[in-house]
Amino acid sequence: MKIPYERRKALYGYGFIAIWMVGTLLFFLIPLVQSLCYCFMDNTQLKPEVGGMHKVWLWEIGESALANFKYAFAADPNFKPRLLEVLRDTAINTPMILIFSLFIAVVLNQEFKGRGLARAIFFLPVIIATGPVYNIINGDISSTGADSGAQFSTLFETDMVDQLLEFLGVMNISSNLTDVINTVTTNIFGLVWSSGIQILIFLAALQNIPVSAKEAASMEGATAWEYFWKITLPYVSPMILANFIYTVIDSFTKPDNAVMGIVLSRQIDWDYARAAAMAWSYFAIVMAVVGVIVVIINKYLFYEVE
Numbered sequence: 613m614k615i616p617y618e619r620r621k622a623l624y625g626y627g628f629i630a631i632w633m634v635g636t637l638l639f640f641l642i643p644l645v646q647s648l649c650y651c652f653m654d655n656t657q658l659k660p661e662v663g664g665m666h667k668v669w670l671w672e673i674g675e676s677a678l679a680n681f682k683y684a685f686a687a688d689p690n691f692k693p694r695l696l697e698v699l700r701d702t703a704i705n706t707p708m709i710l711i712f713s714l715f716i717a718v719v720l721n722q723e724f725k726g727r728g729l730a731r732a733i734f735f736l737p738v739i740i741a742t743g744p745v746y747n748i749i750n751g752d753i754s755s756t757g758a759d760s761g762a763q764f765s766t767l768f769e770t771d772m773v774d775q776l777l778e779f780l781g782v783m784n785i786s787s788n789l790t791d792v793i794n795t796v797t798t799n800i801f802g803l804v805w806s807s808g809i810q811i812l813i814f815l816a817a818l819q820n821i822p823v824s825a826k827e828a829a830s831m832e833g834a835t836a837w838e839y840f841w842k843i844t845l846p847y848v849s850p851m852i853l854a855n856f857i858y859t860v861i862d863s864f865t866k867p868d869n870a871v872m873g874i875v876l877s878r879q880i881d882w883d884y885a886r887a888a889a890m891a892w893s894y895f896a897i898v899m900a901v902v903g904v905i906v907v908i909i910n911k912y913l914f915y916e917v918e
Contacts, residue, residue: 647888652677655885665884680889691890694870695897702863705803709859710852713807717814718844731815735808806862810855817848853909857902864898 615623649667650658654675657668670677684691720731821843829839866872871894878887 650885650888651680651892653885655883658885680885684890684893690874694874698871706859708803709807710855713810714814717811721818734811813851813855817851821847860902
């Protein structure tokens, strides 16, 4: 049986991804649909039983189909405050991560001795940032089993800036300013350790800037400041959007995320319906935020020059 070459290539491709497709269907898509169905089931009766889950739809017992969603936003004392907290922290951290990543990528794109080592150092957290390591870097020594009072923990103390500003009296000026400073300074190591992938993406974009653009700017006598705004930024702007989406999704799905903690704790307590409603509400809000920002970036951000 003779099969055309193009057809054979297509079959080879489907063969390689067949296992992935089966795994995605069985272990992702089906559980995803099941969790969506759980949102509209009675939380008190949605419990494990022999052969699966005991399922009772809300409308079968005379309840509103959105009862679990109403509970999440109106009755649960923790979900809405934690959601607002996560949205605020993400709004503060995301621009900082993008600016820091672009700055470091521009520096690492220059010619200097030890450039390869410097690139490895900034990308190293992506490889070794496991739970215990990140907890130590973030100052949470006790969660690793070490003595929180040990002198070793002071090496990783992350609230020294807060203490300095409080000593100077800056922290007492405004509660909103205090919250912003706390968010920024106490998580400075987390911001640095969350920038590895973004730096790599920006660095790849910078290396794609044609030599002719650099030579033309040099011949015209452009300064470094003008070169950044007229050449560098337009060429890397598409990657700003990609890094933004990656940063927001990464921030919203971290295991130490406050909202994710509530969802997981509800799941552990066998409140599957309410946990599913919270998770899907969280997902919808995240997608709405990403969609709005993408529209704004697409409208106002420069794109690669022709």
